[in-house]
Amino acid sequence: MKGVTLPTETVFVMEMSPIKFGLGAMDEIGFDASRLGIKKALVFTDRNLGELGLPERVRALLEEQGIKADVYDGVEVEPTDRSMEEAAEYARTKEFDGLVAVGGGSTIDTCKAANLLTCYPAPLLDYINKPVGKGVPVPGPLRPLLAVPTTAGTGSETTAVAVTHVVDQNVKAGVSHRLLRPALGVVDPLNTLSAPPEVTAAAGVDILTHAIESYTTRPYNARPKHHPPDRPAYIGANPASDIWCEKAMEYVARYLRRAVLNGLDLEARVHLALAANYAGIGFGNAGVHIPHAVAYPIAGLVRDYVPRGYRTRHPLVPHGMSVILTAPAAFRFTYATAPERHLRAAELLGAPVAGLGEAERREALPRALVALMRDTGIPNGLTAIGYTERDVPALIEGTLRQPRLLAGAPRQVGATELDWILRDAMQYW
Numbered sequence: 001m002k003g004v005t006l007p008t009e010t011v012f013v014m015e016m017s018p019i020k021f022g023l024g025a026m027d028e029i030g031f032d033a034s035r036l037g038i039k040k041a042l043v044f045t046d047r048n049l050g051e052l053g054l055p056e057r058v059r060a061l062l063e064e065q066g067i068k069a070d071v072y073d074g075v076e077v078e079p080t081d082r083s084m085e086e087a088a089e090y091a092r093t094k095e096f097d098g099l100v101a102v103g104g105g106s107t108i109d110t111c112k113a114a115n116l117l118t119c120y121p122a123p124l125l126d127y128i129n130k131p132v133g134k135g136v137p138v139p140g141p142l143r144p145l146l147a148v149p150t151t152a153g154t155g156s157e158t159t160a161v162a163v164t165h166v167v168d169q170n171v172k173a174g175v176s177h178r179l180l181r182p183a184l185g186v187v188d189p190l191n192t193l194s195a196p197p198e199v200t201a202a203a204g205v206d207i208l209t210h211a212i213e214s215y216t217t218r219p220y221n222a223r224p225k226h227h228p229p230d231r232p233a234y235i236g237a238n239p240a241s242d243i244w245c246e247k248a249m250e251y252v253a254r255y256l257r258r259a260v261l262n263g264l265d266l267e268a269r270v271h272l273a274l275a276a277n278y279a280g281i282g283f284g285n286a287g288v289h290i291p292h293a294v295a296y297p298i299a300g301l302v303r304d305y306v307p308r309g310y311r312t313r314h315p316l317v318p319h320g321m322s323v324i325l326t327a328p329a330a331f332r333f334t335y336a337t338a339p340e341r342h343l344r345a346a347e348l349l350g351a352p353v354a355g356l357g358e359a360e361r362r363e364a365l366p367r368a369l370v371a372l373m374r375d376t377g378i379p380n381g382l383t384a385i386g387y388t389e390r391d392v393p394a395l396i397e398g399t400l401r402q403p404r405l406l407a408g409a410p411r412q413v414g415a416t417e418l419d420w421i422l423r424d425a426m427q428y429w
Contacts, residue, residue, distance in 0.1 A: 012220040012238040013231065015178055016281045017147070017158040019185045021274070023266075026148055026188040029058060029100070030065030036144040036183055038098030040068045042091055044111040045102045046075040048311050049150060052194060055102045058148065062100070070094050075107045078299065078316045080165045081124050084110050088117035088124075099145045101182075104203070105154030105319065108147045109162040112180045115142045116162075124164070124175075129404050132166055132173035144183035150191045152259075152272035153203025153320055155210065155280015157185030160233045163319070165300055171398045172296030176233050181284075189266070189273040197260045198309025199318070201376040204256040204272060206320030208372070209327050210279040211248040212345050212365075214241055214286035216334055217408040234287025234408060241286035244278040249348040251275035253372070260376045290330040290413060290421065293405035295322035297398025298382070305385040317385055324373060325382055328366035329424035333417065335362045337410035370428045381427040392422045 020032065033041060041062055045055040050073040059069040072090050076083040091099075091114045101111035113124060119142050125133040147157035156162075160181045163174040195203070220236035251271045258268040299322045302315045310318065335342045339361060343353045346364035349372065353364050372378075379385050387395070396418045399406070406413055413421075 007225060009220050009223045009225050009235070012235050012240070012285070014240045014285055015160070015181070016284060017182045017185050019158060019187060019277060021187045021277065023190055023270070024188060025186050026058070026191060027061065029146065029148065029186055030061045030067060032184055032186065033062055033067055033098060033100065033146060034065045036098060036146070038067055038144060040096045041098050041100050042094055042096040043069055043071045043100045043102060044075055044087065044107055044114065045071065045073050046077060046107060047073050049103055054150065054191065058100060058102050069100070070096070075103060075110045077106050077310060077312055078165060078319065079106050079110045080167050081128075082167055084113040084124055084164055085117070088114040091118045096143075098143055100148065101145065102148045102150065104149065104151040105156040108149065108154070108156035108182070109164065111145060111147070112162040113164065113175065115145055116175065116180065119143060125166070127175045128164070128166065128173045129176060131401055131403070132169060132171060138177040138179040140179070142179055146184050146186055147182040148186045148188070148191065149276070151195055151199060151203040152192050152269070152276040153206040155207070155276045155284065157182055157187060158277060158280040159284035161284070171300040171401055173402070176404065178233055185277070187273055187277055189270045192269050192273060193264060195263065196309035197263065198307060198377060200263060201256070201260050201378060202307070202318040202320035203276070204252055204259065204320070204376065205324035205373070205378060207248055207272070207276050207279045208252045209291050209320070209323040210283040210288060211245040211252070212327070212331065213288040213291055214279070214283040215245040215345060216331065216338060216341050216410055217287050217289050218410045233284070234404070235285060236408065237286050241282040245282035245286070246344070246348060248275040248279035248282060249345060251278070253349040256372065257375050287405070287408045289405055289408035289410070290334070291323045291327045293402040294326045294330070294395065294399045294418070294422070295319065296402055297395045298322040298325065298387070300398060301391070301394055303386055321378060321385075324369070324378055325385070326421060326425040328369045328428060329421045331369070332362065332366045332424065333421055334410050335365070374429065380429055381425055382422070383426050387426070389423060389426065392419060395422055
């Protein structure tokens with residue numbers, strides 16, 4: 001009704017990148033790049049994938065369509081603001097009118113950042129969300145970016161977010177804006193077959209936490225009304241995102257253990273690739289909350305943990321691992337806000353929920369998550385990656401610097417609540 005301003009949001013937006021999915025989908029990348037008007041492409045990847053020959057194959061496919069292509073293989077696994085700035089600096093030395101990211105979330109996010117920084121030059125920190133950065137909005141459209149994921153995890157091929165580790169502040173943070181979304185995601189499950197078991201597990205639990213956080217985040221219609229230009233990319237749980245998230249949970253529960261046990265299980269790989277995409281669509285619109293907010297300082301403050309299965313010599317906590325480690329404790333904390341949603345998530349993970357008493361209902365989702373962690377080789381809580389209760393204050397401080405994510409928490413969370421969650425997440429079994 002004209003002249004009436006409702007106090008809470010009544011509108012949700014569903015945005016995503018177009019997706020081409022299937023076995024052999026990457027073979028069509030030359031056609032897809034040409035269709036987007038690309039004549040000179042810059043291919044982003046990391047050195048490990050470069051050794052496997054996949055980026056060179058992409059370059060050859062582009063050149064078959066008459067598209068000249070250069071390959072940049074300097075992407076860092078779990079990128080930093082410095083590595084993203086270096087990637088952008090390299091890109092400025094080349095002539096290109098489109099980008100192709102071949103790799104996991106680290107590569108796709110680095111490519112998004114380089115696209116932004118070459119179109120609208122500025123320090124990366126200007127664009128990173130407050131209070132870590134200045135939170136300057138993306139000024140306008142970017143060059144077309146084709147994202148070719150080689151892991152089933154982040155769903156970055158369809159999201160409007162690029163995440164990085166800000167070295168000087170020892171914290172992870174991100175740039176979030178709808179214009180960051182790739183022009184096309186090319187999802188070929190064959191590209192995930194070479195991922196080691198540990199990488200498969202960490203990526204798979206990232207899918208799962210994306211889906212459950214989005215499913216349990218504060219609903220869009222329980223948030224303040226937004227002026228249209230100010231409506232954030234993460235709008236809260238909504239009926240459309242719920243559908244994608246439920247299917248993602250179902251597929252992870254059914255196929256992650258299989259893919260970790262046998263990396264050549266093609267059926268499992270196909271369904272995990274679908275799940276990553278579905279969860280990306282879900283959280284790319286609904287948003288995430290406590291586990292992701294806590295994950296940023298967990299990754300940023302790591303001292304000496306070097307994960308198995310990752311070709312790295314320097315300490316790092318893979319992103320999916322950093323989010324799942326506090327998830328059982330976080331969802332134990334949020335259970336009271338929406339018991340039916342937490343129970344539905346547990347049910348989709350295969351946990352029996354009928355006939356449970358109230359105490360058992362509260363524990364159903366945490367127990368299902370812990371079982372999956374144990375079965376897939378995820379470390380047993382924060383102590384297993386080198387943290388102790390003495391680190392809790394620093395982890396709390398880093399988490400409180402993620403207001404964009406904490407705003408989605410379904411119940412009020414501050415230092416006291418984070419202290420409880422982090423202590424609960426030190427060890428699970």
